[in-house]
Amino acid sequence: MTKETAGAQPGRDFIRDIIDADIAAGRNTDVVTRFPPEPNGYLHIGHAKAICLNFGVAQEYGGRCHLRFDDTNPTKEEQEYIDSIKHDVRWLGFDWGPHLYYASDYFEQLYDWAEHLIRAGKAYVDDLPAEEMRAMRGSLTEPGRNSPYRDRSLDENLDLFRRMRDGEFPNGARVLRAKIDMAAGNINLRDPVLYRILHAEHPRTGKKWCIYPTYDFAHGQSDAIEGVTHSLCTLEFEDHRPLYDWLIENLPAPSRPRQYEFARLNLNFTVLSKRFLTELVREGRVSGWDDPRMPTLAALRRRGVPPAAIRNFVRSVGVARANSVVDVAMFEHAVRECLNKTSQRRMAVLRPLKLVIENYPIGVIEELAAVNNPEDPASGTRRIAFGRELYVEAEDFMEHPSPSFYRLSPAREVRLRYGYLVTCREVVKDAAGEVMELICTYDPATYGGNAPDGRKVRATLHWVSAVHAVPAEIRLYNPLFNAPDPGAGGDFLADLNPRSLEILTQSRVEPALAAAGQGEAVQFERQGYFCADLDSTPKRLVFNRTVGLRDSWAKARASGG
RNA sequence: UGGGGGAUCGUCUAACGGUAGGACAGCGGACUCUGACUCCGCCAGUCUAGGUUCGAAUCCUAGUCCCCCAGCCA
Numbered sequence: 001m002t003k004e005t006a007g008a009q010p011g012r013d014f015i016r017d018i019i020d021a022d023i024a025a026g027r028n029t030d031v032v033t034r035f036p037p038e039p040n041g042y043l044h045i046g047h048a049k050a051i052c053l054n055f056g057v058a059q060e061y062g063g064r065c066h067l068r069f070d071d072t073n074p075t076k077e078e079q080e081y082i083d084s085i086k087h088d089v090r091w092l093g094f095d096w097g098p099h100l101y102y103a104s105d106y107f108e109q110l111y112d113w114a115e116h117l118i119r120a121g122k123a124y125v126d127d128l129p130a131e132e133m134r135a136m137r138g139s140l141t142e143p144g145r146n147s148p149y150r151d152r153s154l155d156e157n158l159d160l161f162r163r164m165r166d167g168e169f170p171n172g173a174r175v176l177r178a179k180i181d182m183a184a185g186n187i188n189l190r191d192p193v194l195y196r197i198l199h200a201e202h203p204r205t206g207k208k209w210c211i212y213p214t215y216d217f218a219h220g221q222s223d224a225i226e227g228v229t230h231s232l233c234t235l236e237f238e239d240h241r242p243l244y245d246w247l248i249e250n251l252p253a254p255s256r257p258r259q260y261e262f263a264r265l266n267l268n269f270t271v272l273s274k275r276f277l278t279e280l281v282r283e284g285r286v287s288g289w290d291d292p293r294m295p296t297l298a299a300l301r302r303r304g305v306p307p308a309a310i311r312n313f314v315r316s317v318g319v320a321r322a323n324s325v326v327d328v329a330m331f332e333h334a335v336r337e338c339l340n341k342t343s344q345r346r347m348a349v350l351r352p353l354k355l356v357i358e359n360y361p362i363g364v365i366e367e368l369a370a371v372n373n374p375e376d377p378a379s380g381t382r383r384i385a386f387g388r389e390l391y392v393e394a395e396d397f398m399e400h401p402s403p404s405f406y407r408l409s410p411a412r413e414v415r416l417r418y419g420y421l422v423t424c425r426e427v428v429k430d431a432a433g434e435v436m437e438l439i440c441t442y443d444p445a446t447y448g449g450n451a452p453d454g455r456k457v458r459a460t461l462h463w464v465s466a467v468h469a470v471p472a473e474i475r476l477y478n479p480l481f482n483a484p485d486p487g488a489g490g491d492f493l494a495d496l497n498p499r500s501l502e503i504l505t506q507s508r509v510e511p512a513l514a515a516a517g518q519g520e521a522v523q524f525e526r527q528g529y530f531c532a533d534l535d536s537t538p539k540r541l542v543f544n545r546t547v548g549l550r551d552s553w554a555k556a557r558a559s560g561g
Numbered sequence: 562u563g564g565g566g567g568a569u570c571g572u573c574u575a576a577c578g579g580u581a582g583g584a585c586a587g588c589g590g591a592c593u594c595u596g597a598c599u600c601c602g603c604c605a606g607u608c609u610a611g612g613u614u615c616g617a618a619u620c621c622u623a624g625u626c627c628c629c630c631a632g633c634c635a
Contacts, residue, residue, distance in 0.1 A: 345595080
């Protein structure tokens with residue numbers, strides 16, 4: 001495990017306080033948690049919070065955390081999602097060991113418990129069509145009314161429920177409902193549906209079932225079966241807790257789990273709702289679930305975000321019960337912090353401008369030593385080729401520099417990193433007045449970048465040798481949305497940032513980068529952190545910008561400095 | 562005149578009746594062969610009004626504002 005985010009001490013939050021108290025009071029001897037995704041989409045950074053919390057807590061208390069798929073709705077769930085979720089949880093750095101479960105593992109037991117409730121007079125089969133059931137549920141301010149089917153005999157209920165299972169009825173014809181209280185202030189207690197008829201093939205149980213338990217009937221019971229002690233979920237399930245408890249208390253549950261709710265993670269300039277993410281994918285607004293602009297774990301991985309950065313970020317955000325929106329800057333900070341320590345430095349010129357050193361001998365190539373990672377001396381140095389013709393970053397030159405611009409400009413001397421001090425002598429332009437090339441001279445006495453007379457230059461530029469550099473495509477990502485709360489205006493697609501992806505095709509990179517492994521993070525000096533994309537091949541290099549370096553110059557420039 | 566939650570610097574989060582602290586962001590400076598990193602400094606907060614108390618973010622009372630719930634979704 002990498003070093004923790006500064007200032008973010010591992011886990012002190014109300015959840016851990018509760019567990020401490022439970023242990024101190026002897027209510028629990030061990031801690032069992034679970035991460036219970038529904039396999040109907042890809043995991044995203046918000047899930048990372050739940051994953052880190054559940055697995056983290058289990059780890060800290062020497063307990064265990066189960067991965068359990070909440071696969072109770074076959075009309076929405078797919079094997080593809082099951083596979084991706086397992087992959088992503090593992091990638092994030094967590095291990096469920098042998099504890100991989102599915103709510104569908106418990107369908108038979110759940111069915112038996114449903115009959116148990118019927119026999120106890122606490123559940124009944126209702127023939128009301130969905131619309132009528134809704135109408136009779138009442139409203140937020142008015143109580144509901146009892147269904148005319150509420151007082152069927154036990155035998156009739158049992159018979160009907162069995163025939164539901166046997167497939168005698170079409171979808172929606174009947175449901176099994178808990179008999180609780182149609183006048184309850186908490187709408188979840190107004191005879192909630194426990195089972196519905198769904199003639200659909202399930203990714204795991206195939207065609208065995210045509211009735212499926214609802215979330216409420218499956219979740220808490222699955223927890224009890226698995227011996228989960230602390231069932232952690234998000235705030236919107238708070239209202240379900242009385243039902244969760246009611247079911248456990250009215251069933252011969254093998255253990256007594258407790259549900260606790262925490263606030264889900266929200267990020268500004270980001271959407272995390274499954275519906276919105278699915279829509280982005282289905283409508284082709286992004287290239288897929290792993291489009292590097294997406295907040296999914298698959299996308300972050302492709303973009304080059306290390307799992308440790310996500311873990312540190314989640315830790316730094318904390319766990320509380322108040323709704324909140326975290327600034328994405330905090331996430332980017334965690335990414336930079338992690339990458340700064342671990343990534344090798346390379347030179348890459350995103351928008352090349354040719355620089356010719358007129359007094360440098362033609363045909364001569366020098367090998368210069370470049371530090372791989374100043375944060376990690378053990379990473380050593382590499383050799384880079386220097387010659388008469390180079391490329392520098394176009395934005396590192398200004399013909400008429402503003403006062404705060406201290407990079408290259410006519411007659412000004414700067415350092416080429418690890419190379420020499422060069423002075424711009426002439427600006428070559430095309431007919432349209434575009435700067436095409438810079439003619440410079442170098443000071444041979446400044447080999448390696450140091451002047452023997454001790455004179456200083458303000459700027460150090462990155463560069464590549466024109467004959468050695470290899471072409472690459474570079475993809476620059478900007479926020480997918482340009483509104484802090486996408487969709488607040490009614491249509492989240494209207495808030496899409498048209499410049500969320502910028503593709504640079506003329507870039508030239510240091511030859512060593514041709515060997516960069518996919519997903520391996522590198523820092524392009526003075527630019528940011530990058531990694532080879534999935535699309536990258538030895539013949540056609542493609543790099544993603546994971547995140548840019550902090551850039552006080554860009555900031556000053558933007559504010560008119 | 563339903564039920565359930567929540568309000569602490571711009572943002573996220575600590576405090577468990579005893580100096581309101583940290584992180585991010587912002588601003589300023591030092592350092593620098595990355596306008597990066599690092600370091601230093603500054604800015605900035607207890608929703609309101611009462612009450613209890615030697616002492617209140619914390620306890621009490623009354624308000625205000627925000628979030629969630631009327632799927633046979635999870």
